[in-house]
Amino acid sequence: MSVEQPVNTPVQGDALLSVAQNALDDLKAVEPVVLDVRSLSSVMDYLIVASGNSSRHVKSLADNVLMKAKEQGVRPLGVEGERAGEWVLVDFGDVVVHVMQPAARSFYDLERLWSVQAEQPQES
Numbered sequence: 001m002s003v004e005q006p007v008n009t010p011v012q013g014d015a016l017l018s019v020a021q022n023a024l025d026d027l028k029a030v031e032p033v034v035l036d037v038r039s040l041s042s043v044m045d046y047l048i049v050a051s052g053n054s055s056r057h058v059k060s061l062a063d064n065v066l067m068k069a070k071e072q073g074v075r076p077l078g079v080e081g082e083r084a085g086e087w088v089l090v091d092f093g094d095v096v097v098h099v100m101q102p103a104a105r106s107f108y109d110l111e112r113l114w115s116v117q118a119e120q121p122q123e124s
Helices: 013-026 055-071 102-108 110-115
Strands: 030-036 046-051 078-080 087-091 095-100
Touching: 013 030, 013 046, 013 055, 013 095, 030 110, 046 102, 046 110, 055 087, 055 095, 095 102, 102 110
Parallel strands: 046 095
Antiparallel strands: 030 046, 078 087, 087 095
16 A cells, blocks of 8 residues: 655745745845736736846855745746846746846836836826
8 A cells, every 4th residue: 555645836926936035135135126017917926126246146146046946846937147147037937036237237127117007098
């Protein structure tokens, strides 16, 4: 007679958001911002934007997010920009993490881009 082992379900949504936030906090990410984009996007729930002080710091922050997510059974859908370390994107589906050097973060201004709300029609 065999005993079935319970299957560990990977974290998602809010739990995955907490894992990513804690991973960034562990390595002192600069000005991490969480944007709830559920009303703006059908492909993700949360967007995290954070900065690192150097390319090495940016890479370390992204690597820590990946490691902590893996410990929870979560694998990314994709990772971009690891080699250069100017802007690393880690896509988990529900949660997308952008770790950038300050110049790139200022230039692309993702917080402003994703904070734009749909314009309300004006009454006549």
